Structures are given as C-alpha cells and as structure tokens.
Amino acid sequence: MFWRLKSAFSNLVRTVVEAVKEDVLGEGDVERALSKLYVELVECDVAVDVADMIVSDLRGRLVGARVPRFGEREAAVRAVIHRALLDALSDVPDVDFYEESRKLLERARPVVVMFLGPNGYGKTTTLAKLAFQLRQMGYSVVAAAADTFRAGAVEQLEEHGKRVGFRVVGGRYGADPAAVAYDAIQHARSRGSHFVLIDTAGRMHTDKNLMEELRKIQRVAEPHFSVFVFDSQLGNDALEIAKQYAAHVRIDGMVAAKADVYQRGGSILTFMYTLRRPIYFLGTGQAYSDLVKFSKSEYLRQLLLEEFAGS
Ligand SMILES: Nc1nc2c(ncn2[C@@H]2O[C@H](COP(=O)(O)OP(=O)(O)OP(=O)(O)O)[C@@H](O)[C@H]2O)c(=O)[nH]1
Ligand SMILES: [Mg+2]
Structure with missing residues (x-):
C-alpha cells in the first residue's frame, strides 16, 4: 500500500547516495534530492505546507550526517530519514x-x-x-x-x-x-x-x-x-x-x-x-x-x- 509515497522516499535515498562524495553529507548533496522529494510529496497529495515541513526536517537531519563510503551507505541514509520522521512525529502516540x-x-x-x-x-x-x-x-x-x-x-x-x-x-x-x-x-x-x-x-x-x-x-x-x-x-x-x-x-x-x-x-x-x-x-x-x-x-x-x- 502507498507505493507512490514509498517510491518518493526511495528516490530520495537513491539521489542522495548518488550525489554524495564524502563520508559526511553536505548541503550540495541533498538539495537537489530534497527539491525532487518536495514535488513528489505534493504529487502524492501531501499538503504543500506539510511537504515544506517534512523537507525542512529532513534537511536539518541529513546535512552533516555521517554516511560511510564503505559499508551500507544506502542503509545509513535510509536510517537517518527514518529517524528524522520518527522524531518529527514523536508526540503522535501509537494507540491500540x-x-x-x-x-x-x-x-x-x-x-x-x-x-x-x-x-x-x-x-x-x-x-x-x-x-x-x-x-x-x-x-x-x-x-x-x-x-x-x-x-x-x-x-x-x-x-x-x-x-x-x-x-x-x-x-x-x-x-x-x-x-x-x-x-x-x-x-x-x-x-x-x-x-x-x-x-x-x-x-x-x-x-x-x-x-x-x-x-x-x-x-x-x-x-x-x-x-x-x-x-x-x-x-x-x-x-x-x-x-x-x-x-x-x-x-x-x-x-x-x-x-x-x-x-x-x-x-x-x-x-x-x-x-x-x-x-x-x-x-x-x-x-x-x-x-x-x-x-x-x-x-x-x-x-x-x-x-x-x-x-
Ligand atoms: N473502497 C472503500 N470505500 C469505502 C470505505 N469506507 C467507506 N467507503 C464508501 O464510501 C461511501 C460513503 O461512506 P459512508 O460511510 O456512508 O460515509 P459517511 O461519512 O457516513 O457519509 P455521510 O453520512 O453522508 O456524512 C460509501 O459508498 C462506502 O461504501 C473504504 O475504506 N474503502
Ligand atoms: Mg453517514
């Protein structure tokens, strides 16, 4: 379910991984990927203001994150994004x-x-x-x-x-x-x-x-x-x-x-x-x-x- 949203985040991960040259993410590595994500989020019907918030939450977490070249770079990027969204929604409880x-x-x-x-x-x-x-x-x-x-x-x-x-x-x-x-x-x-x-x-x-x-x-x-x-x-x-x-x-x-x-x-x-x-x-x-x-x-x-x- 929600494969389009999922593919938007997968694209983000891929674009960041392709752009990165050092072991630490710089602004230049993430900016293009985040602009693309913004458009895709809006296309997936995330409200514009919320897409803005998500992108700025992610920018704050991705820039400066360590993503070692050797080892699972993609997994490291995924984990940073996952953590950022979890934290952004940390006050929303899971209620059974x-x-x-x-x-x-x-x-x-x-x-x-x-x-x-x-x-x-x-x-x-x-x-x-x-x-x-x-x-x-x-x-x-x-x-x-x-x-x-x-x-x-x-x-x-x-x-x-x-x-x-x-x-x-x-x-x-x-x-x-x-x-x-x-x-x-x-x-x-x-x-x-x-x-x-x-x-x-x-x-x-x-x-x-x-x-x-x-x-x-x-x-x-x-x-x-x-x-x-x-x-x-x-x-x-x-x-x-x-x-x-x-x-x-x-x-x-x-x-x-x-x-x-x-x-x-x-x-x-x-x-x-x-x-x-x-x-x-x-x-x-x-x-x-x-x-x-x-x-x-x-x-x-x-x-x-x-x-x-x-x-
Ligand atoms: N496919 C699908 N259809 C749903 C789902 N939930 C509701 N529907 C359909 O949406 C239509 C409206 O559902 P209702 O439950 O009558 O909506 P309501 O909010 O009570 O509407 P009002 O009483 O007019 O305010 C119905 O045809 C439902 O069968 C769902 O999860 N999936
Ligand atoms: Mg009703």
Whole structure:
C-alpha cells in the first residue's frame, strides 16, 4: 500500500547516495534530492505546507550526517530519514484502540465512541466495521443514530445493525443529535452493553452551526473516543479541513478511510503532522472486515526501511 509515497522516499535515498562524495553529507548533496522529494510529496497529495515541513526536517537531519563510503551507505541514509520522521512525529502516540477499550471497560461501561468528519468520507461504514469487529470479540454494541439530518442515514445504520447484530437507538429525523446520543448511552447503561457508537451527520468544515451541534454532542455524551474519519484521497484540502475541525471539536484519534482505492496516501502524513493524533485504523474496502489496525511506527518502517519493490 502507498507505493507512490514509498517510491518518493526511495528516490530520495537513491539521489542522495548518488550525489554524495564524502563520508559526511553536505548541503550540495541533498538539495537537489530534497527539491525532487518536495514535488513528489505534493504529487502524492501531501499538503504543500506539510511537504515544506517534512523537507525542512529532513534537511536539518541529513546535512552533516555521517554516511560511510564503505559499508551500507544506502542503509545509513535510509536510517537517518527514518529517524528524522520518527522524531518529527514523536508526540503522535501509537494507540491500540482495542487495548485502550479493554482498559476502559474495567472501570467504565459503556465505552462511548463518536464518529465525526465531513460528509461521505466513511463515518457510517467505519462505525459498522468497528461494530462488526467488536461483535466478533464478543462485545455488545448499541449505535446512536445521531445523524438526524441526512435522509436515509437512519435506515443505512439500521441495515448495518441487522447484518452485524447491534441495536440502533434514535430514528427521528430532525431530532436533537445530542439527545439521541444521550438516550443511546442510557439504553446501553441499563442493559450493561459494552459499547455505544455514535454516528453523526457529515459536516462541511465551514459550517459553524453544525460544528456547534458536534460540540454539543461531545458535551452531553462525553465520548471516550472522538474519532475523526477522513478520506485518504484528500489532497491539499486536508490541511484546511483538519485545522477547522481541530478548532471546533475534540479529536482523540482518526481513521483513514478508502485507503484501498488510493495508492498515494499523502493525506495520512498531512493529518498526522497537523492534528498530532493517532490513526487507529485504515479502511481498506467496503466489506465489514476491511478495517485494519494502523501503527505510525509500522507505517514509517514500511515507508523507509522496506525495500521498494515497485508494486
Ligand atoms: N473502497 C472503500 N470505500 C469505502 C470505505 N469506507 C467507506 N467507503 C464508501 O464510501 C461511501 C460513503 O461512506 P459512508 O460511510 O456512508 O460515509 P459517511 O461519512 O457516513 O457519509 P455521510 O453520512 O453522508 O456524512 C460509501 O459508498 C462506502 O461504501 C473504504 O475504506 N474503502
Ligand atoms: Mg453517514
């Protein structure tokens, strides 16, 4: 996955290795390679400002780095770049959603998870996939149909509920989404259910009223996890969307949906760099099982340390 991004970093490594003449990297050795990387990052849909940040982080680390001529020079360059990206994202924790939930369940039931993000990015689908996995682990799940806005949203959730095996609370269009979330939590509490998953309406990041509604749901439902679902295909827009959401609502972690249909994957870097929050999962298809755990360390390892095979 994300082979284009991977090839951008492989090209960087190759160009640096070809340019270097001494055992220590000089500015002249890296400048051309970094300009090329910048263009490739933007082509992979990393937002322009984030591509700038990455390039300047890398410049700071590459210039002056020791890359002995004898021995594995390429491996040494890869390692410097890998370390630089790890350090740049060092405050973004790797969070295992299931592990955290297990800990929470020891003292809180239900665990409340709220999904939010612009319309059409995959919130409801991600909710259903997570419910499917939780059901397989033996947990009981209640969903709150707090998207009381879009026609068909409640039916869509109920359909998932029938297939996956969870109850849906809510169902009246125009109802107060915060009240729906509250009812679902009460319902789950009275039955001892493990999880409440709150589906919300898609928000344009510029829509102040709808943002206020999301804040109200967060005040009332006090979710343990507020999960921002984004579309992996986003390019430069990602930056603006991330900033607007972060300014209005709490985001604990993220899901990168539609990672299967998009090989560039630059938006993952944009969102991690901008929101400084963990990505819990990647959405990798339309089936319920298409939700895979994401780990920042593993992602960076694959981008930098694995040999690029061109597929
Ligand atoms: N290929 C692929 N398609 C996905 C993935 N996640 C969601 N989709 C598709 O994206 C479309 C929109 O998904 P929804 O879950 O309805 O998106 P939403 O964010 O709830 O949209 P609104 O309710 O309108 O705000 C659907 O056709 C999904 O099947 C994914 O990981 N891979
Ligand atoms: Mg939806």
